[in-house]
């Protein structure tokens with residue numbers, strides 16, 4: 001710039017400038033000499049730099065430079081530049097009088113006269129600290145923003161109000177596989193061959209620009225070229241640049257494809273899981289199995305979004321398939337009916353017959369002939385899943401899914417189908433088993449109804465499976481299906497504990513029985529014999545409990561009657577014995593008197609009596625003696641049962657010796673021989689009674705000898721059942737078989753009065769043996785001899 005002015009005279013110009021400069025308070029204007037000495041002052045110097053005129057003039061311009069600039073020779077460089085180039089503009093830090101620094105923008109201008117001689121240098125400077133600070137802050141902010149934008153992982157776009165891309169970050173190019181050239185300054189809708197020209201995007205951007213300022217979490221699903229199907233989450237915001245009033249849009253993208261996909265998968269899985277549960281529930285219900293299957297198929301159709309689901313059975317030859325039932329989504333018709341397996345094509349029918357799991361995504365691309373695919377398509381089938389049901393290794397039925405459009409079956413689809421089919425088939429099997437069980441239970445029930453026993457069958461949980469009611473039988477619970485075991489046990493009243501124990505035993509595979517009183521269905525109390533037994537399945541596992549109550553009232557009352565009679569008999573026997581004892585005892589003394597007096601008369605008056613009278617008198621004496629013996633025997637018999645038995649260790653050799661002592665006269669009279677075959681054992685018993693026992697038996701053996709045969713008696717013993725059996729064998733006349741049982745009865749005799757006897761000897765023997773806990777019996781042959789046996793307990797080992 002030149003200071004020359006053509007219009008005004010030079011003096012006026014100088015005056016004008018002086019005036020102007022003195023008014024400039026927001027700029028420091030001053031002159032310096034070539035050596036840097038300050039030559040002039042204006043009020044701006046004091047305002048900006050803090051120097052008064054007298055402190056200022058004559059100083060070196062160095063004072064306003066910072067230490068660093070001075071060290072770098074900046075004042076000199078600036079002057080040199082101004083001299084050389086005419087002016088030296090700069091923005092730098094300067095120092096005030098008080099030492100503080102500030103940013104100044106200024107220019108040093110060389111002033112020359114017309115000849116070009118340097119007059120002075122003029123400096124104009126302004127405090128631009130605030131502007132400078134703002135600029136720096138802005139620059140920092142921009143750098144910061146740029147680094148943020150570029151480091152943000154999500155793709156970002158900045159668009160202008162015409163939706164032209166102003167800038168995009170690195171991530172945007174990377175994620176969408178685009179280049180800067182192809183994107184920047186292009187309309188968003190035009191980039192990548194108008195691939196971004198999406199109605200949803202139009203709507204979103206218009207909304208941000210004109211209505212909402214910002215939009216959050218806008219989902220955009222699109223097949224982007226090169227990167228495939230993606231789900232993007234868009235966040236957009238309108239940015240207004242202050243001052244410039246220009247509008248731009250910031251658009252951030254987040255790729256949520258994976259997250260969304262796994263969310264969808266999770267949801268789909270949940271839905272399928274719920275469908276399986278629903279099928280399970282459905283199939284657990286009771287009712288017609290066909291309609292249960294069909295409503296489960298409906299669930300399959302809606303869950304997998306297939307066109308049709310159904311089931312069919314195969315004939316034994318494997319040639320014909322009967323579709324028993326199906327359910328569709330409303331777009332296809334039912335195909336219930338019969339079909340020839342071979343019509344489905346060789347490949348399919350072969351695999352089908354082998355019982356393979358088959359999935360076909362498109363029947364057209366599956367190797368089939370035109371005729372075969374026409375067969376499929378006539379049934380509106382393009383894609384298939386076929387699940388076989390094998391029974392004993394043979395295909396017997398199948399469940400299928402059809403899609404009228406080609407469909408790629410996923411692993412999850414097939415898993416779902418397998419699980420659904422498992423549930424359906426197991427219900428079918430259960431239903432079949434149940435039908436069989438019902439039939440067999442029906443059969444059992446009809447048999448049971450004709451049995452006189454009261455029967456009920458429970459399962460192991462105590463639920464009633466079968467029962468029958470009839471008058472005169474036990475009133476069984478009727479509520480089939482309910483748990484009745486508790487009720488059943490209680491119904492046995494006082495025998496409840498036994499009933500419960502029997503149930504527990506049956507559950508464990510044991511049969512138990514008990515007796516109890518309970519009323520019949522018509523209220524009549526009866527005695528029952530109850531048998532509780534397990535019923536087994538084919539694998540010998542208890543599955544049911546059978547309870548069988550048999551009316552034993554009659555048997556029980558007969559038993560009770562017998563017990564009562566036996567008791568009565570025992571009592572009257574005892575009373576009789578007591579009476580016999582008293583009578584025998586009381587008879588003894590008059591009898592002794594009678595026989596004494598008769599003998600006295602016989603002795604004193606024998607001579608005076610006629611022969612006839614004498615014989616009569618002798619008869620009286622003899623009868624009295626016999627009666628005396630009878631009374632004595634009777635007493636002895638009655639005696640045996642009285643009082644407690646004296647039990648001690650008794651040596652039977654001693655017993656035999658004592659018995660033989662008492663029989664001595666008799667034995668000698670008959671010339672009898674008594675031979676103990678072995679050394680006899682010791683027993684537990686009453687020695688007096690045991691002597692009596694042997695004495696009676698040996699006495700009889702001698703008494704009933706055969707005429708003309710010398711009596712021989714053998715006494716022996718053998719060990720048996722922890723005790724001993726003794727025998728007394730004779731060679732006498734023997735006893736006919738028909739009398740052998742009778743001879744032990746009191747007063748029973750087989751002989752007349754020719755052989756003296758009372759008929760009580762063997763009765764006494766039997767009582768003695770019985771009291772010792774043993775038994776007596778005879779084995780005999782007429783004209784050969786008799787052997788009397790008796791058993792006695794041995795001495796316990798101490």
Ligand code: ADP
Pocket residue numbers: 700701702704730732733734735743748749750751756757758759760761762763786
């Ligand atoms: P008693 O000998 O007093 O008649 P028992 O009670 O001892 O009474 O015997 C009953 C009957 O059994 C006898 O009358 C006799 O006929 C028959 N008897 C007993 N022992 C023998 C025997 N060893 N041999 C043949 N008969 C016998």
